[in-house]
Amino acid sequence: MIAIVDYRAGNLTSVKLALDELGRDAIITSNPDDIAKAERIVFPGVGAAGAAMRHLTEMGLAEPLRQAIAAGTPFLGICLGMQILFERSAEDGGVECLGLLPGSVERFRPRDPRDKVPHMGWNLVRFARAHPVFAGLPPEGYFYFVHSYYVVPTRPEHALGRTDYAGVEFCSVAGAGSVIATQFHVEKSGPLGLRLLDAFTRWDGRGAEASPC
Amino acid sequence: MLTRRLIPCLDVIRGRVTKGVRFQNNVDLGDPVEIARRYYLDGCDELVVYDITASAERRPTDLDMVARVARAVRIPFAVGGGISSTDDMARALAAGAEKISVNSLAVLHPEIIAEGARAFGSQCMVLGMDPAATADRARCPSGYEVTIRGFRERTGLDAVEWARRAADLGVGEIVVNSVDADGTRSGFELNITRQIAEAVPVPVVASGGAGCAAHLRDVFVEAKADAAIVAGILHTGATTVARLKAELAEMGVPVRRDAGGKTP
Numbered sequence: 483m484i485a486i487v488d489y490r491a492g493n494l495t496s497v498k499l500a501l502d503e504l505g506r507d508a509i510i511t512s513n514p515d516d517i518a519k520a521e522r523i524v525f526p527g528v529g530a531a532g533a534a535m536r537h538l539t540e541m542g543l544a545e546p547l548r549q550a551i552a553a554g555t556p557f558l559g560i561c562l563g564m565q566i567l568f569e570r571s572a573e574d575g576g577v578e579c580l581g582l583l584p585g586s587v588e589r590f591r592p593r594d595p596r597d598k599v600p601h602m603g604w605n606l607v608r609f610a611r612a613h614p615v616f617a618g619l620p621p622e623g624y625f626y627f628v629h630s631y632y633v634v635p636t637r638p639e640h641a642l643g644r645t646d647y648a649g650v651e652f653c654s655v656a657g658a659g660s661v662i663a664t665q666f667h668v669e670k671s672g673p674l675g676l677r678l679l680d681a682f683t684r685w686d687g688r689g690a691e692a693s694p695c
Numbered sequence: 696m697l698t699r700r701l702i703p704c705l706d707v708i709r710g711r712v713t714k715g716v717r718f719q720n721n722v723d724l725g726d727p728v729e730i731a732r733r734y735y736l737d738g739c740d741e742l743v744v745y746d747i748t749a750s751a752e753r754r755p756t757d758l759d760m761v762a763r764v765a766r767a768v769r770i771p772f773a774v775g776g777g778i779s780s781t782d783d784m785a786r787a788l789a790a791g792a793e794k795i796s797v798n799s800l801a802v803l804h805p806e807i808i809a810e811g812a813r814a815f816g817s818q819c820m821v822l823g824m825d826p827a828a829t830a831d832r833a834r835c836p837s838g839y840e841v842t843i844r845g846f847r848e849r850t851g852l853d854a855v856e857w858a859r860r861a862a863d864l865g866v867g868e869i870v871v872n873s874v875d876a877d878g879t880r881s882g883f884e885l886n887i888t889r890q891i892a893e894a895v896p897v898p899v900v901a902s903g904g905a906g907c908a909a910h911l912r913d914v915f916v917e918a919k920a921d922a923a924i925v926a927g928i929l930h931t932g933a934t935t936v937a938r939l940k941a942e943l944a945e946m947g948v949p950v951r952r953d954a955g956g957k958t959p
Contacts, residue, residue: 492816495791499766529816598898598921600818600867604740604951605697624698624951626740626771628818647697670771670793672735674953 484508484683485520487547489537491562492528500669500676506683514546522683523550526669527562531587531631532574534566544580551582551661551694556687558679559663561629564656567663568633583658583694584636592648599648600630607643607654607666614689615662615681616642623674625654625666632665639692658694660687698951699915699943700740700922701936702900703929705730706747707776710760713747714878714930724930728763734929735768737936740951742772743796743870743924747845749777750799756783758790765791773821781807781814788815796870798823799843802850802857805864812865817897822866826854826887827874839887846874854887855894862895869899870924876904880927883910888918900924907934908942915948 486497486508494510501508501524508524509516517523525547527534538544551557559567566579571587579587590599608622627645632652635641642662643655654665662682668675705712705727712730713721724730731742744764746756756777764772774787775796784795795815801808801822811820825846826839834840839854858869871891873884883904892899898921901914905925914920928934940950 493788493793495765495789496769496793499791500769502766503769528818595896596919598896601697602818602868602898603697603700603921620953623953667771670769672738672769676769 483516483520484522484524485516486510486524486526487517487543487563488512489527489534489541489543491534491537492526494526496667497524497526497560497669500679501683503676504680504683512541512543514542517543517546517550520550520555522556522558522687523547524558524560525563526560527566528628529562530574531562531566531571531577531579534562535577535579538566538580547580548582551659554660554687556682556685557661558668558682559661560669561665561667564663564665565631565633567656567661568635571631573631582661583640583656585640586634587631588634589631590648590650594649597648600628601647602628605645605647605666607645609643609655611639611642611691613642613657613662613691614685615678617681618677619674619681625664625668625671625675627654627666629665637692657690658692659690661694662690696949698740698949699920700900701911701939701950702741702743702922702924703734703739703936704743704745704902704924704926706745706926707757707760708748710757712930714927727760728767730930731764731772732767734936735770738940738952739770739936741770741922742768744772744774745796746774746776750779751845756787758786761787761790761792775821775823781810784811784815784819788819794819794821794868796821796823798825801861802841802843802852805860808861808864808866812867817865817867820866821868821870822858822861823870823872824854824857825872825874837887837890839890842874855890858891858895862897866897868897869895870902871899872902872924873904877902878927879904880906882906883914883918883920883923885913885918888914888920892919892921898922908939908946911939911943912946912948
């Protein structure tokens with residue numbers, strides 16, 4: 483069973499529908515027991531980092547998520563669910579995050595007014611390192627983004643994919659150990675996103691080059 | 696590089712996609728789910744589904760139709776029509792929509808934009824507006840006045856002023872649908888699209904008048920639109936999303952073409 487973690491950070495319907503299309507057994511849940519016994523975990527998220535961290539703590543989900551990751555459960559963070567895996571975010575005046583990957587979250591500050599924030603739409607992701615979840619994907623492809631902040635991993639080997647926007651080349655895919663995370667929405671990125679999601683649902687959580695710390 | 700988006704628009708009346716000119720002489724074009732799926736597989740970047748008679752018939756959005764479209768496509772889509780509260784928005788989002796489009800409602804009750812943005816995030820909130828050219832420059836310095844209720848009522852609001860205010864209230868995107876160009880297939884209204892694109896910090900979607908790839912190029916390059924809505928020329932089969940994108944790529948406009956091939 484795949485647990486889609488519901489921590490009141492946005493709409494999870496499209497993640498569930500994408501897994502349904504792949505024929506995978508998935509539930510939307512905020513129950514720590516479901517997270518503990520899940521074969522794999524999808525951790526989505528839309529909205530603000532401050533509110534998301536507050537909900538995770540109030541709902542008692544931070545610790546079960548940490549334990550699942552420590553146990554090597556395959557884990558996919560999406561969008562805000564990627565950002566709050568890192569140590570801290572510049573959003574909402576500065577937010578302490580889960581700290582499962584070393585690094586921070588910064589805001590786009592475009593110099594060209596044509597570069598709007600949020601970064602919304604389809605942009606090119608270049609897969610920078612090999613990973614089991616990239617099996618069957620081309621070396622680069624277009625995925626759907628909606629975000630104003632981006633992650634800056636401390637360790638370059640945790641940056642698995644890169645994208646250019648607003649004058650920066652930012653990390654659009656990160657991962658270490660059994661954790662992989664995408665800034666783009668795999669569930670809304672057409673057939674290519676579905677292929678990445680499909681590979682995640684077949685991944686045993688091993689074979690990534692980098693470890694978390 | 697961030698690509699320019701092509702967004703087919705489905706105007707739905709009683710469960711069927713229809714096409715008219717200025718909301719008149721509507722023709723039945725088929726099932727919204729089948730049409731959405733076809734455009735999705737052909738490489739469109741996003742979809743808009745308007746339940747165009749919901750508000751006039753004083754009924755909520757057809758959520759069953761929204762849910763069926765959501766199952767058929769793996770790209771974002773916006774829903775408009777029949778939205779009158781944040782509860783209505785929550786239901787459409789839960790049915791699988793990515794964005795909510797408000798138009799007349801936002802003019803009459805601008806606070807709905809801020810409430811929606813607070814509840815679901817700005818990325819969910821799309822302002823649709825239907826500006827019409829006006830000679831009354833004293834009231835509307837941009838030369839365009841916002842109309843509501845399917846172009847039937849003029850509001851006296853300046854289109855650029857309204858766009859700025861909506862962005863301040865928290866919309867994440869603005870669809871500029873020209874009343875004068877709608878359904879003509881003779882090109883987008885570049886003037887007002889460009890004025891708004893230069894006035895607001897959020898993405899602008901041009902709508903109304905798409906007749907060929909050159910019109911799209913003009914609205915992306917000359918009018919600085921981030922995305923464009925295409926309807927009639929796709930619905931009649933005059934062209935396809937894939938063909939328009941190939942032509943745009945040849946003209947040097949960045950578009951997403953490798954849609955990813957087969958679904959797993």
